[in-house]
Amino acid sequence: MTLFKVVCVLSLILIGNVGLSAKYTKAQGNSEPKLPGLNKNDEHRQEVEVSETPWRIIGRVQTNAGQKCTGFLISPRIVVTAAHCLWINKTKQFFAPQSVHFLLGYQRQKYKIASRVQQILPSEPYRQLMLSNKDNDIVSDRVYLLLPKDILPASGLVPLAKELPKENTAIWLGGYEQDRIEVVYVDKNCSIQKVIQIPNMPSKLFHSCQATYGSSGAPLFAKDSNGKWTIIGIQIAAYGNKAGGIAGSLIEAIHQ
Numbered sequence: 561m562t563l564f565k566v567v568c569v570l571s572l573i574l575i576g577n578v579g580l581s582a583k584y585t586k587a588q589g590n591s592e593p594k595l596p597g598l599n600k601n602d603e604h605r606q607e608v609e610v611s612e613t614p615w616r617i618i619g620r621v622q623t624n625a626g627q628k629c630t631g632f633l634i635s636p637r638i639v640v641t642a643a644h645c646l647w648i649n650k651t652k653q654f655f656a657p658q659s660v661h662f663l664l665g666y667q668r669q670k671y672k673i674a675s676r677v678q679q680i681l682p683s684e685p686y687r688q689l690m691l692s693n694k695d696n697d698i699v700s701d702r703v704y705l706l707l708p709k710d711i712l713p714a715s716g717l718v719p720l721a722k723e724l725p726k727e728n729t730a731i732w733l734g735g736y737e738q739d740r741i742e743v744v745y746v747d748k749n750c751s752i753q754k755v756i757q758i759p760n761m762p763s764k765l766f767h768s769c770q771a772t773y774g775s776s777g778a779p780l781f782a783k784d785s786n787g788k789w790t791i792i793g794i795q796i797a798a799y800g801n802k803a804g805g806i807a808g809s810l811i812e813a814i815h816q
Contacts, residue, residue, distance in 0.1 A: 595739060595772040597798025597805050605770055607743045608734060610665045611672070614718045614781050614789040615744055619664040619671070620736050621645060621705070621777060623655050630735030630744075630778040630795070631662055633717060636710035639677075640794060640810070641777030643686040643703045652691055654680050654703065664711055668742045679706040685761065699762040699808035701796045702777075718781070720810055721790040724763055725752045725782055733769035733795060733807075735778030747771060752782075752792075753804070763809040765793045770803045780807050 608615050621631035621641045631641035639662050646655045657677045665672030685700035725731070734746025750769035757763045765780065780793040793807035 596800045597772040597775070597803060598770050599803040602803070603770070604749050605734070605737075605740075605745050605747050607740065608746050610667050610744050614732075614779075614791075615734070615746075616665065616716060617712065617718050618735070618744055618779070619662050620666040622661055622663065624659040624661075625655070627655075628736065628741070628774070629776045630774065631705065632777070632779045632791070633664070633712050634704075634720065634791070634810075635717065636712050636714055637707040639705040639707065640702055640779075641705065642794065642796060643682055643701045645776050646680065646703055647686075647690055649690070654682055657705075660705065662705060662707065662711075666736070667744070673711045675707045675709075675711050677705045678708045680704075681706060698796050698806070699758065699764050701808060702762075702794055718779075718789050718791055721782065721784065721792045722811070724755055724757070724809060724811055725765065725792050727752055727754060729782050729792075731767060731769065731792065732781040733767065733771050733775070733778060735771065735775035735795065737771060737775050738773035741774055750804070755809075762793075763811070765807040765809055766804070767807060768804040771795060771805060772798055 610618060617633040619631055620628055622628045629641055629645035631639045634640055657680050660677040662675050663671040681704040683700045683702050729752040731750060731752060732746060732748050734744050737745045747769040750767060752765055752767050754766040755763055775795050778795040779791045781789050782792045784790050791810060793809045795807050798805035
């Protein structure tokens with residue numbers, strides 16, 4: 561089964577081969593005529609209001625070079641997004657922090673708050689993977705972006721889940737996708753299909769959510785036993801031939 565990295569719309573710099581096998585392919589601009597991760601015969605994604613819960617923690621991560629992905633707040637000044645969005649394969653480095661910005665609540669060229677990034681804190685397993693050019697798992701594909709100051713009160717955050725989801729757990733997934741890049745476009749009718757735990761690594765979450773280029777770095781939301789929203793993972797890759805994809809859990813990464 562072919563998997564495509566869910567890289568966002570790129571205007572100037574295209575991230576090329578990063579050493580993953582043919583099983584994982586980076587999307588480059590509009591070169592792929594059929595968007596991965598979607599089922600156009602069962603299109604049920606919808607636009608949501610970014611000021612509402614749980615979407616109010618989401619924003620657009622973008623660089624001065626024109627690259628765009630989805631990101632979300634896990635603290636008043638820390639954003640999580642997919643590492644491959646900010647990795648420059650040619651130099652084997654991440655973008656400089658001063659060239660990266662986070663637009664909280666972005667919607668149709670408006671946003672609640674715009675913030676530059678003060679520091680990029682990459683997942684060390686991902687950095688080592690990129691430097692080695694060896695095939696490896698993709699669940700470590702994440703970076704933490706430290707902002708200069710708080711941009712959302714702690715009371716406005718969505719908590720991280722305290723345990724891994726079970727199979728068939730209902731979830732919501734949405735981000736700034738290539739076919740709706742100006743809004744948060746969401747699949748509310750999907751679920752976790754399989755959970756694979758990996759020693760000393762985030763768990764791999766297989767899901768059925770429709771999401772394509774641009775959703776990299778988006779949070780997976782699920783309700784806990786009390787009916788409260790929680791974050792269970794971060795979107796990483798999409799299936800090339802059907803709806804759904806793979807996310808990496810945030811549970812072990814934060815709670816350990």
